[in-house]
Amino acid sequence: MQKKFGDQFLIPVPGEPVYFLNHPDLVREFLLEKPRSFERSYLDMKSFMGEGLITSDGDLWERQRKLMGEFFKPRSLENMIPLIREETAKSLDAFSSASKGPGLFRVEEELLRMTLNVVCRGLFSTQVDAEVRALGEDVDVFMKYIVHRLRSPVRLPFGTPSPRFFKFKSHLKHFNRLVEGWMNARWEDPHRQDLLDHLIRWGKEQHDVAAARRQIRDEVITMIIAGHETTTHALCWTLYLLAAHPHEVERVRTALRNLPDKELKTLKTCAPLMEVYQEALRLYPPVWYIERSAKEDVTLGGVAVSKGVRVAFSPYLIHRHPGFWERPEEFAPAFHFGEGKSPAAFSFVPFSTGGRSCIGKFMAEMEILIFLAEFIEKFDVETLPGITYGMDPLITLRPQKGMSLVLKALSST
Numbered sequence: 001m002q003k004k005f006g007d008q009f010l011i012p013v014p015g016e017p018v019y020f021l022n023h024p025d026l027v028r029e030f031l032l033e034k035p036r037s038f039e040r041s042y043l044d045m046k047s048f049m050g051e052g053l054i055t056s057d058g059d060l061w062e063r064q065r066k067l068m069g070e071f072f073k074p075r076s077l078e079n080m081i082p083l084i085r086e087e088t089a090k091s092l093d094a095f096s097s098a099s100k101g102p103g104l105f106r107v108e109e110e111l112l113r114m115t116l117n118v119v120c121r122g123l124f125s126t127q128v129d130a131e132v133r134a135l136g137e138d139v140d141v142f143m144k145y146i147v148h149r150l151r152s153p154v155r156l157p158f159g160t161p162s163p164r165f166f167k168f169k170s171h172l173k174h175f176n177r178l179v180e181g182w183m184n185a186r187w188e189d190p191h192r193q194d195l196l197d198h199l200i201r202w203g204k205e206q207h208d209v210a211a212a213r214r215q216i217r218d219e220v221i222t223m224i225i226a227g228h229e230t231t232t233h234a235l236c237w238t239l240y241l242l243a244a245h246p247h248e249v250e251r252v253r254t255a256l257r258n259l260p261d262k263e264l265k266t267l268k269t270c271a272p273l274m275e276v277y278q279e280a281l282r283l284y285p286p287v288w289y290i291e292r293s294a295k296e297d298v299t300l301g302g303v304a305v306s307k308g309v310r311v312a313f314s315p316y317l318i319h320r321h322p323g324f325w326e327r328p329e330e331f332a333p334a335f336h337f338g339e340g341k342s343p344a345a346f347s348f349v350p351f352s353t354g355g356r357s358c359i360g361k362f363m364a365e366m367e368i369l370i371f372l373a374e375f376i377e378k379f380d381v382e383t384l385p386g387i388t389y390g391m392d393p394l395i396t397l398r399p400q401k402g403m404s405l406v407l408k409a410l411s412s413t
């Protein structure tokens with residue numbers, strides 16, 4: 001890629017050219033030094049996410065980021081650890097049953113269930129499994145509709161009547177009713193320590209309560225969308241890489257056995273585990289493409305970019321840039337992230353950088369580390385020869401055919 005196109009180039013998408021950056025210094029200039037010159041560009045998402053943290057811009061985004069940032073501090077998120085352990089245990093039980101039978105297990109489906117439950121139970125204290133499943137279906141329909149539009153060679157205006165659109169609308173109605181119900185149940189007495197109550201307490205102080213309730217609904221869907229597929233796909237690719245590199249499983253397992261306990265802060269001192277976690281995010285960053293649109297004329301890397309032009313970079317390509325990674329295509333956790341190694345500035349950006357970097361980074365890290373530590377202690381994992389494990393790079397970097405792996409429970413389980 002670098003050899004062929006260099007570090008910055010224009011992709012001639014008809015009518016909407018994209019100015020593409022492929023160098024860590026340009027990522028820094030784009031997101032850290034000149035963020036105010038850019039705004040969100042792909043606005044179809046607003047049709048169901050409204051003005052939540054991902055889709056909003058300007059003063060509204062700044063206020064919301066501050067409000068949500070108060071909740072997403074590591075200290076308050078640590079309350080979620082027991083829940084993450086409980087959901088991890090359920091998934092490993094499902095893995096364990098599957099490992100008794102022959103053949104492949106669709107790990108992606110189980111991991112989607114787990115991460116959706118962590119978001120819904122951890123952030124909104126949802127108690128009802130059926131509600132979580134229904135919400136999962138709603139979100140699935142929204143994403144499929146958006147992906148269908150992205151893939152269509154001719155993009156009709158949003159809302160053009162079609163069976164797909166009617167299905168989208170009916171799920172949107174269902175979703176809104178459900179969240180409305182949550183808000184009604186708690187509005188008078190927000191007594192839990194979750195994100196929903198944090199937002200309700202804020203909402204009750206607002207002059208325009210109806211607008212505040214809309215905003216809360218938008219933040220709820222934003223968290224569900226941002227917080228479950230990303231973590232699921234990070235885990236899917238990590239398991240896939242481990243399946244292809246059994247010696248790495250052994251290396252992590254040995255290190256885990258030598259830990260005094262399995263507290264999160266202890267897991268973070270387990271170098272092989274942290275190296276695998278980071279190396280998998282390097283090779284398969286779930287958010288593989290980041291785009292904005294120029295709000296004004298601006299320069300990037302000394303090149304003039306006109307107002308309205310879309311500007312993008314791909315963490316996937318930056319993470320495999322041969323100028324910054326010695327063995328870019330290889331899974332080499334200790335080589336890239338071992339003792340004394342640290343990636344060049346802005347060459348490792350799975351959670352992006354700057355003011356709009358991932359607010360859920362710590363939550364994702366908790367889920368992934370806790371899950372991996374439990375998994376590696378209890379299972380071996382293998383790919384099946386003859387199956388291709390391709391990528392489907394759409395909104396997140398998902399496995400093309402789901403992620404199906406062979407699971408082998410260790411004898412102690």
Ligand code: HEM
Nearest residue numbers: 053054226227230231234287350351352356358359360364
């Ligand atoms: C491994 C898992 C995850 C990865 C790799 C990831 C990655 C990212 C990246 C790269 C961005 C920036 C996107 C852009 O600027 O266009 C982002 C933003 C965001 N993420 Fe995550 N994310 C993960 C998990 C989560 C979780 C668990 C949550 C919350 C429950 C979350 C909530 C958000 C939100 C709300 C934003 C928008 C922030 C803003 O614009 O202020 N993410 N994430």
